[in-house]
Amino acid sequence: DAGVIQSPRHEVTEMGQEVTLRCKPISGHNSLFWYRQTMMRGLELLIYFNNNVPIDDSGMPEDRFSAKMPNASFSTLKIQPSEPRDSAVYFCASTRGRTTYEQYFGPGTRLTVT
Amino acid sequence: GNSVTQMEGPVTLSEEAFLTINCTYTATGYPSLFWYVQYPGEGLQLLLKATKADDKGSNKGFEATYRKETTSFHLEKGSVQVSDSAVYFCALSPFNDYKLSFGAGTTVTVRA
Numbered sequence A: 001d002a003g004v005i006q007s008p009r010h011e012v013t014e015m016g017q018e019v020t021l022r023c024k025p026i027s028g029h030n031s032l033f034w035y036r037q038t039m040m041r042g043l044e045l046l047i048y049f050n051n052n053v054p055i056d057d058s059g060m061p062e063d064r065f066s067a068k069m070p071n072a073s074f075s076t077l078k079i080q081p082s083e084p085r086d087s088a089v090y091f092c093a094s095t096r097g098r099t100t101y102e103q104y105f106g107p108g109t110r111l112t113v114t
Numbered sequence B: 001g002n003s004v005t006q007m008e009g010p011v012t013l014s015e016e017a018f019l020t021i022n023c024t025y026t027a028t029g030y031p032s033l034f035w036y037v038q039y040p041g042e043g044l045q046l047l048l049k050a051t052k053a054d055d056k057g058s059n060k061g062f063e064a065t066y067r068k069e070t071t072s073f074h075l076e077k078g079s080v081q082v083s084d085s086a087v088y089f090c091a092l093s094p095f096n097d098y099k100l101s102f103g104a105g106t107t108v109t110v111r112a
Helices: none
Strands: A005-007 A010-013 A019-024 A031-038 A042-050 A053-056 A065-071 A074-079 A088-095 A109-113 B003-006 B011-014 B019-021 B023-026 B032-038 B044-050 B056-059 B062-065 B075-077 B086-093 B106-111
Touching: A005 A088, A010 A019, A019 A088, A019 A109, A031 A074, A042 A065, A042 A074, A053 A065, A074 A088, B003 B086, B011 B019, B019 B106, B023 B032, B023 B086, B032 B056, B032 B062, B044 B062
Parallel strands: A010 A109, B011 B106
Antiparallel strands: A005 A019, A019 A074, A031 A042, A031 A088, A042 A053, A065 A074, A088 A109, B003 B023, B019 B075, B032 B044, B032 B086, B044 B056, B056 B062, B062 B075, B086 B106
């Protein structure tokens, strides 16, 4: 079975530009998570969807960040406008069920904002 | 709140050496505990888990025991290989909750 798919794997953009990160969860999984990983702050949960509905977005840094899940097989994380401090690796993870244990992570998107 | 504290790295070992990575946690109730591993350029993978006190999780020669009395979940492997070089994350999930709280990660390098 295919794992969690993320695209692009690497993104380099200039400050002020819009960035869209994409995620395809594992088929049959109904929970999806977006994380951000930086050296300074480690792994942070940004937002959690269950059955395509955002349940917890308390980790979204600010209004420049938005996430959508239009259907069970696709989610996007958008940053507009991007800033250098947004540079990080962004992971998408999915799992079955609302409360569960094993989250399956994608390979991540390394974002660099210059 | 819930938090995880794990041993700072980096840790450098020779092949066949014994590995221990310390992890302690703070949580209310009875959380589940996990070790995730991140190989270079990849996402995190679940290595092992324990869902109640005194449970021992094990996988690929690694093991960890859920110690409620010391609020610890230390990771051990008796004989490491070069292929074990990775970043290891301790994590907890409160009972009946979706959120994972991760430790800072410990980078392990195993030399041949």
